Amino acid sequence: xxxxxxxxxxxxxxxxxxVVSCTALFYIGYRITNxxxxxxxxxxxxxxxxxxxxxxxxxGNWSFEVLKWKIVVETFDxxxxxxxxxxxxxxxTYGIITPFNSGNYLKKIFFYPQVKTKDIVFVNLFKxxxxxxxxLLFGSWGVCALIDKLDAKIFNQQGFLVLTxxxxxxxxxxxxxxxxxxIKSIPLxxxxxxxxxxxxxxxxxxxxxxxxxxxxxxxxxxxxAGICVIYLLSSLLPIINILDFAMKGSIALFVLVPLGxxxxxxxxxxxxxxxxxxxxxxxLGSILQFFNTKKVVL
Numbered sequence: 001x002x003x004x005x006x007x008x009x010x011x012x013x014x015x016x017x018x019v020v021s022c023t024a025l026f027y028i029g030y031r032i033t034n035x036x037x038x039x040x041x042x043x044x045x046x047x048x049x050x051x052x053x054x055x056x057x058x059x060g061n062w063s064f065e066v067l068k069w070k071i072v073v074e075t076f077d078x079x080x081x082x083x084x085x086x087x088x089x090x091x092x093t094y095g096i097i098t099p100f101n102s103g104n105y106l107k108k109i110f111f112y113p114q115v116k117t118k119d120i121v122f123v124n125l126f127k128x129x130x131x132x133x134x135x136l137l138f139g140s141w142g143v144c145a146l147i148d149k150l151d152a153k154i155f156n157q158q159g160f161l162v163l164t165x166x167x168x169x170x171x172x173x174x175x176x177x178x179x180x181x182x183i184k185s186i187p188l189x190x191x192x193x194x195x196x197x198x199x200x201x202x203x204x205x206x207x208x209x210x211x212x213x214x215x216x217x218x219x220x221x222x223x224x225a226g227i228c229v230i231y232l233l234s235s236l237l238p239i240i241n242i243l244d245f246a247m248k249g250s251i252a253l254f255v256l257v258p259l260g261x262x263x264x265x266x267x268x269x270x271x272x273x274x275x276x277x278x279x280x281x282x283x284l285g286s287i288l289q290f291f292n293t294k295k296v297v298l
Contacts, residue, residue, distance in 0.1 A: 041053035053211060060204035060277040062088075064197045068130075071193050072123035075186060086288055087111050093285030096278065127188065128192040132235060134202045139232025149258050167201065206231065206276070212269040213261060226255045248273075 014026060070084035087108060095104025109120050209227045233255075234248045249270040256266055 009245050009290070027089070051098055054208060054276050057208045057211065058280070061277060062196075062207070062281060065202035068127050068194060068197050070200070071190055071197070073129050075190060076119045077112070077125060080136045088146075089281055089285035090289055091285075093282045096282045124127065127194065130198040131201070133195075135235045138202060138206070138228040139235075142225040142228030142232065145257075146222070146229060146259075194229065202231075205277070208273055209269060212272065213256070218260065222259060226259055228256050239240055
C-alpha cells in the first residue's frame with residue numbers, strides 16, 4: 001500500500017499540502033474564536049515579561065524536539081538543523097489533524113527515499129520511547145508525591161498501570177529480537193544524547209505550566225508533582241491531537257482542582273499552552289510547506 005501511495009505521491013503531496021494546511025489553520029482559528037475568557041483574566045497572562053518567558057520556554061521545547069529528530073536521522077543520513085526544523089514542523093501539522101498523531105509519522109516517512117522507510121519508522125519510535133521513559137520517571141515521582149490527594153476511585157491506578165504494562169510487555173516480547181538488534185546498532189552516544197535532550201525538553205514543557213500556575217500561597221513541589229501526573233496520564237491515554245486541548249485540560253482539572261487551583265485559571269493556562277506549543281508550530285508548519293519548492297523525494 002505504501003508503495004502504491006509513493007507512486008502517486010507528487011500529485012498527492014500538492015493536494016495534501018493545501019488540504020492539511022487549510023484544515024489546520026481553520027481548526028486553530030475556530031478554537032481561538034470560540035474560546036472565551038474574561039479580559040482581566042487574559043491580560044494577567046499577556047504582559048511583556050510573561051509573553052517573552054512563555055516564548056522562550058516554547059522555543060526551548062521545540063528546539064530540543066528538532067535536535068532529537070536531527071540526531072536520530074543522522075544515524076543513517078546527514079541532516080542540517082534547518083532541514084530537521086522544517087520536517088519536524090511540517091510533520092507536526094499533519095499530526096495535529098490526524099488520529100493518534102499518525103500523520104506526523106507518515107509524513108516523515110515521505111521525506112526520505114523508500115529504502116529509508118524502515119529506518120525512519122524505527123528512529124521515530126526510538127525517539128518517542130526515550131520521551132516516554134522521561135515522562136514515566138517524572139510522572140511516577142508525581143504520583144508518589146500526591147498519592148494521598150489523588151482520587152483513586154476515579155483513576156484506577158492499579159488496574160490502569162497493570163493494563164498498560166501488560167500491553168507494553170506483550171509488544172516487547174513479540175518484537176524483542178528486532179528491537180534488541182536495532183538498539184545495539186545505535187551508538188551509545190546517541191542513547192545518551194536522546195535521554196538528556198528528552199529530559200531537557202520535558203523541563204521546558206513542564207516549566208511552562210509551572211510558571212503560569214504558580215501562586216505565592218501554593219507549594220512549588222506539590223504543583224510540579226501535579227504537572228508531572230498530568231503529563232503521565234495524558235501520555236498514556238490515546239489522545240487525538242485535535243482534541244488535545246480538551247483532554248489535557250480535563251485531566252488538569254482532575255489533578256489540580258483538589259490542590260486548590262480554580263477551574264478558570266487552569267483552563268486559561270491550558271489554552272495558552274495549546275496556543276504556544278501546538279497552534280503556533282502548526283501554523284509555522286503550514287506556512288513552511290508553501291515556501292518549499294524542492295522536488296519531493298520518492
